[in-house]
Amino acid sequence: MASKRFRKRSKAQMKKANSGMRMISVKLLGGARRAIGKDSLEIEKQDAKLHDIVEILRSMSSNKNIFNSSNLLIVVNGVESSMLGGLYATVRDGDVISIVPVVHGG
Numbered sequence: 001m002a003s004k005r006f007r008k009r010s011k012a013q014m015k016k017a018n019s020g021m022r023m024i025s026v027k028l029l030g031g032a033r034r035a036i037g038k039d040s041l042e043i044e045k046q047d048a049k050l051h052d053i054v055e056i057l058r059s060m061s062s063n064k065n066i067f068n069s070s071n072l073l074i075v076v077n078g079v080e081s082s083m084l085g086g087l088y089a090t091v092r093d094g095d096v097i098s099i100v101p102v103v104h105g106g
Contacts, residue, residue: 022044022045022046022092022093023042023043023044023045023093023094024042024043024045024048024053024091024092024093024094024095024097025040025041025042025043025094025095025096025097026040026041026042026043026053026057026096026097026098026099027039027040027096027097027098027099028040028041028057028099029098029099029100029101030100030101030103031063031066031101031103032057032066032067032072032099032100032101034063034066035061035062035063035066035067036057036060036061036062037062043056045091045093046092046093047090047091047092047093048090048091049087049088049089049090049091050074050076050081050086050087050088050089050091050097051069051087051088053091053097054067054069054072054074054087054099057099066101067101069087071101071102072099072100072101072102073099073100073101073102074087074097074098074099074100075097075098075099075100076089076091076095076096076097077095077096
């Protein structure tokens with residue numbers, strides 16, 4: 001009998017698991033969402049540093065300034081990235097990264 005966890009997987013998740021692809025999920029909020037034009041995306045990488053992910057997003061962005069790393073709040077699996085090593089933190093297959101541009105005023 002299949003486990004409950006297995007039965008809840010979508011067809012896309014099962015295809016990904018069977019193909020051996022390595023994916024990192026990225027959730028985009030606020031200006032990051034507008035700059036990329038999507039709420040979320042999957043990046044095919046096995047292991048990467050957060051700064052690599054930010055550079056990938058910057059290259060996809062309609063507004064390169066949104067992905068200035070000093071103005072981003074980055075959360076990996078619910079933990080703020082500075083607790084994990086900042087932009088040099090390694091993210092792996094299955095990790096979920098949330099990116100929120102910080103708006104400044106003055």
